[in-house]
Amino acid sequence: MHGPPLIGWGLVALCAAAGIYCLSRTRAGAAGERRAAWGDALMGLGMAAMAVPTGALDARPWGTAAFAAVFGAVGLHALAPARARAEASRAHDGHQLHHAVGAFAMVYMALAMAHSPTAGHGGVHHLGAGHEPAGTPLLTGVLLVYFAVYVVRAVARIVPAPAMVPGEPPWPGPERAYGSGLTRACRLSMGIGMLAMLLTM
Template identity: 45%
Template structure:
């Protein structure tokens, strides 16, 4: 793995870990109904951070990641009983399980051997590209707010949540592109 690829992998790890930490803080401060979604997003962000780490780092392997994301997919299915707005968690969990499966085959994670099924990878790339474009448009059109962050413009908690989701969507795109 080249230095630039390693650096970009570690930057993705950092982005996902910071998103996960923010989602965990939302779990602590959210109403009971919103905690499940925030916990799912935290799990996804930390899982993405682990998966984005350069190969050979840490004690986890593709099998462990596959089990974790299959469990996350089952949790997302459970959340679907509360409304279709949780479908994105299901798609994200299944996408991560798919990437872990390609890693288990030895073809994923930037191996350059064209891991994964082109149709599935392409469909996931289209989904997450649309998600990122829509999320970016929503973030840009979001208006003023109540909080001040480090002397900058006011920011609402909803805008930070959108930015976190946007960052995870971009991370998902980056990982899918490396298949």
């Protein structure tokens, strides 16, 4: 990432923690939930790797190619019609579409920063005074709007309006609420991380 190192390392920690938690969820739940957890884990860990501040690692041309290849494959896999038909519910289908958008956003960021006219040694772009932003402003703006809306909706899901139904408890069981709440918090964290990474372009 090409912003302040402190923000970069904070994003690394946030995304890595989210990815590791999602990885721990890949053995629980229904098949659709496990697939979603795998996708979340891959996105979180991939974002952690991309958020490492510029200069902390020796940049090589194969780094950009590897990110583009891996996340391009992830995005295509998430969009595959057979995968969509195999999902158990529309909620899982929607999350697979979100995975696809996130994966292609990662490909876009990697390629845009590597091919920026102001890229430094090894194809790494440094954002700062006197440097032009990487990527296409219109596409970057569209992605920023998408992830901003996603974050707002994720916050609304984490803090729902209480609905009292006669004869039913106001909240789910503690184990279900704990797992669901943490999963949503991890997805919210990754959405915020994606916003922060796009803003550094």
